[in-house]
Amino acid sequence: MSSPAGTPQRSWRPSTAVRRAIAGERIDLATLLARRVIFVAGKGGTGRSTMTAALALLGARAGKRVLAIDVDAKGDLAAALGSPPAGFTPRVVQHDLSVLELRTDESFQEYLNIYFKVPRVTRLTPLARVFDFIATGVPGPRDMLVVGKIAYEERRKERESRAPVWDLIVVDCAAGGQVESHLAAAKAMLSLVRGGIIRAQVEWIDGLVRDPQRTTVVLCALPEEMPVVEAIELHDRLRKGAGVAVDMCVLNRAVDEPVTAAHRRLMKALVDPEHADVVVQQLGGAPAPLEAGIDLQAHLYDTTARYMRMLRSKLPMPVVPVPFIVDRTGLTTTRAVADALSSRLA
Ligand SMILES: Nc1ncnc2c1ncn2[C@@H]1O[C@H](COP(=O)(O)OP(=O)(O)OP(=O)(O)O)[C@@H](O)[C@H]1O
Ligand SMILES: [Mg+2]
Numbered sequence: 501m502s503s504p505a506g507t508p509q510r511s512w513r514p515s516t517a518v519r520r521a522i523a524g525e526r527i528d529l530a531t532l533l534a535r536r537v538i539f540v541a542g543k544g545g546t547g548r549s550t551m552t553a554a555l556a557l558l559g560a561r562a563g564k565r566v567l568a569i570d571v572d573a574k575g576d577l578a579a580a581l582g583s584p585p586a587g588f589t590p591r592v593v594q595h596d597l598s599v600l601e602l603r604t605d606e607s608f609q610e611y612l613n614i615y616f617k618v619p620r621v622t623r624l625t626p627l628a629r630v631f632d633f634i635a636t637g638v639p640g641p642r643d644m645l646v647v648g649k650i651a652y653e654e655r656r657k658e659r660e661s662r663a664p665v666w667d668l669i670v671v672d673c674a675a676g677g678q679v680e681s682h683l684a685a686a687k688a689m690l691s692l693v694r695g696g697i698i699r700a701q702v703e704w705i706d707g708l709v710r711d712p713q714r715t716t717v718v719l720c721a722l723p724e725e726m727p728v729v730e731a732i733e734l735h736d737r738l739r740k741g742a743g744v745a746v747d748m749c750v751l752n753r754a755v756d757e758p759v760t761a762a763h764r765r766l767m768k769a770l771v772d773p774e775h776a777d778v779v780v781q782q783l784g785g786a787p788a789p790l791e792a793g794i795d796l797q798a799h800l801y802d803t804t805a806r807y808m809r810m811l812r813s814k815l816p817m818p819v820v821p822v823p824f825i826v827d828r829t830g831l832t833t834t835r836a837v838a839d840a841l842s843s844r845l846a
Contacts, residue, residue, distance in 0.1 A: 529845035532747055533559050535716045536654055537669045537708070539683065541738075542720030543730040544675035547752035547822075547837075551720050552672035553580035554838035560596040561838075564667035567653055571646060571682070573601040577672045582831030590653075602649055643685035644705075651705045654714075677734065679717070683709050684742040712745035719749040719815075723800070723807040732814045747818075749811055750841075754821035755800035767794055800824075820844045 532538070533555075540552040549570070556568040567590055570577035575585035578601070583593040590598040656665040673679040686706035693699045709715050717738055721731040731749055738744045770779055770787040780786055804821065811819040821844075825836040 529558065529842060530562070532716070532718075532845060533562055533564065533668060535668070535747070536714040537650060537671065537716075538747075539671045539673050539679055539715070539717045539744075540720060541673040541679040541717055541734060542675075543722075543727040546720040546722050546727050546731075547750070548675070548720050549576040549580050549672050550834055550837055551718065551750055551752065551822075551841075552577055552670050553831075553834040554841055555718065556581070556597055556668075556670045557594065557834060557838045558842055559668040559670065560594060564596065565665070566597045567666040567669045568597065568599045569650060569653070569669060569671045570599065570601045571672060571674050571678075573603045575601070577601070579830055580834045582834075600653070602646060643681045644689065644702075646682045647685050647705055647709065648701075651708050654708060676730065677737070680734070680737055680742055683717075683738065683744045687742065710743045716745045716747040719746060721749060721751050721807070721811065722753050723751060723755070723804045728807045728810055731811065735815055735817075746815075749815050749817060749819045751804070751808055751811060751819060751821045752837075753824040754804045754808070755797060755824055756804060756821055757797070757823075758801050759794050759798040763794055767791055 538555060540548045540555065542548050552568055552570075556566045559566040568577055568581065570586070578584060578586045578591075578593060578599050581593045581597065581599060583591075583599065586593070586599040586601050588601065588603060590600040592598050650669060650671060653666060654664075654669055657663065658665055673682070686702050686709060689702045690699070690706060693702055719731045719735060721727040728751075735746050735749070738746055767787070767790065769775065771791055776786075808819060808821060820841065822837055822840045825833050825840075828836060
């Protein structure tokens, strides 16, 4: 059967299985936001910055003091929160929400400053202790600087009350597999450092990263082959290789509105050659673009369902679709994504 335009007919009435695949699963938002650190990872362009910003907004809305960290430091995370690029020092961008851009060179300078300015006899600050191991010249210092700075922020306390400065840290990771090197850096280093204060620091960081109650990863994918394959592979490597928990996979830019039989009937009536003159007269133009739009919507809906099924069959965790937000930018997209996430995460 083909449509009037000659293109193959697509799903008019999605089956229950397709609807179920698209609907995804619900996960508990409070449990997710109760983690201390959420790493948002995935292939380039899958919406990591937007998802990080949305989770950070949801955390702040839940009354938490949130720090969002941009590992790439391209300024995209701050932009997704409606703010100009932040710096290496946390900057407040919304109520209860700050952004920090992590440039490893600055982390290194911060380390050197502290390391060389603080006399060895005085008590080392927590940051100096975190970065102390750099002086040993062991491999992977950049990865350790990233994860060390995140761990340092996680451990920071208010001066007077000694309460943690941040309730939740959400990290916008670099694209692809780089997150693995960050998360596995401390574990790898443990095999090189035998004892002393450096080992204690690295053990503490590794303990934080591999504690599923405190640290988790949220994966981002799109309804396309490569982002989905990459999310599945990344999950396996993170869980089995780095030993890090993965709580959720988001299928971003999902098209979850089916084209119904009623839409098709309406379209058929509009393109009926018998009514062509009246339609053109009444609507001011031929309805062909609308027909192409409906075909595209049906195609994207089927594609979304296919990749939802693939992710759900391969990943032992909730897969949550986040709809394609049309015609918005920056903070408005982030807010719409946050609303979509919170409606999915009970
Ligand atoms: N659900 C969505 N609907 C529509 N647009 C979206 C959605 N999620 C993200 N976007 C938009 O897609 C673009 C890419 O998103 P984003 O920058 O978050 O991806 P990224 O994975 O961080 O990319 P990069 O690899 O460049 O860092 C942005 O313009 C963003 O506003
Ligand atoms: Mg980004």
